[in-house]
Amino acid sequence: MSPWIVSDELWDRLEPLLPQRERRFRYPRRKALPDREVLCGILYVLHTGIQWEYLPQELGFGSGMTCWRRLRDWNEAGVWQRLHEVLLAELNAASRLDWSRCVVDSSHVRAFKRGSHTGPSPVDRGRAGSKHHLITDGHGTPLAVLLTGGNRNDVTQLLPLLDAIPPVRGRVGRPRRKPDSLFADRGYDHDIYRDQVRERGIVPAIARRGTRHGTYRWVIERSFAWLHGFRRLRIRWERRADIHEAFLKLACCLITHRQLDSLC
Structure with missing residues (x-):
């Protein structure tokens, strides 16, 4: 499986932590891209280092700007920090820390x-x-x-x-x-x-x-x-420090999740 494809195990831990998006009033009939597909696009950029504007939309990730905004919003909401704490708690419960x-x-x-x-x-x-x-x-x-x-x-x-x-x-x-x-x-x-x-x-x-x-x-x-x-x-x-920090924290979550996968 490609490393930017979100596994069911990771998604089950992450989905409850994501903030609810507000209702769209400007384009109410346009459906927002599902969070899981956007996360795949963020992971694609993280793994490959590709620029946001060159993100291949034919893979279903949506536009690079959409992925950039979600990464920013989720980081501001503390999603990556809370996900890391959840993963560390599971490792600690298994006596793997x-x-x-x-x-x-x-x-x-x-x-x-x-x-x-x-x-x-x-x-x-x-x-x-x-x-x-x-x-x-x-x-x-x-x-x-x-x-x-x-x-x-x-x-x-x-x-x-x-x-x-x-x-x-x-x-x-x-x-x-x-x-x-x-x-x-x-x-x-x-x-x-x-x-x-x-x-x-x-x-x-x-x-x-x-x-x-x-x-x-x-x-x-x-x-x-x-x-x-x-x-x-x-x-x-990234010129903005918060975006680079978001990538750093997300990478730490993925490394920690690999440690959990090794228990299986």
Whole structure:
């Protein structure tokens, strides 16, 4: 099955989260394109990296602008965040989330159209870019993702990433949103942030400058490989940051859903 075809399992989890569309008064007899077909069009863009205006309508996705608007509206309604929480809760109920440790890192991507949340590349100051900041559990399952300018220091997003972990349900007791330990490379080497991580009851395992990066770096590198396997995320084409963030969150949902599929 093509990766942009929405499976019944994913649709059953997503459909209850979609907001109800308001009645159309300008063209009351024109039926709106079904949400599931629009989602297939959004996934087609995410997987292939094609521009919105070149979205093949003969596949039944509708126009690129229709898909763009739905992606924007669903992101504003918090659909992707709630879907991610639902998927994480199912993984947690199956004991497939490794809370013994989490791993953080970032990845730089070019931003040809600039826009908000962009900045000079650390390698080439003449080229604008953005950073994807990611935190995963010990298995590499995304817990939260943030978007910043390419010139933002990694360590400044360490605490925001921890705060962005949602309360994960699925087990008896209070929802969990805090791992036991945190692994990071030398880019996060700062004693002030180590102390702040300890104050949250998390053991920091952050590599110091002049030493090796650490044992679990491969976990986050594999997660970034999964994330950037979606061609739309390899280069930032969106001028608006919220649209690129929507793609990021949707990709994290799809990666998490794959983890659920592996249970079957």
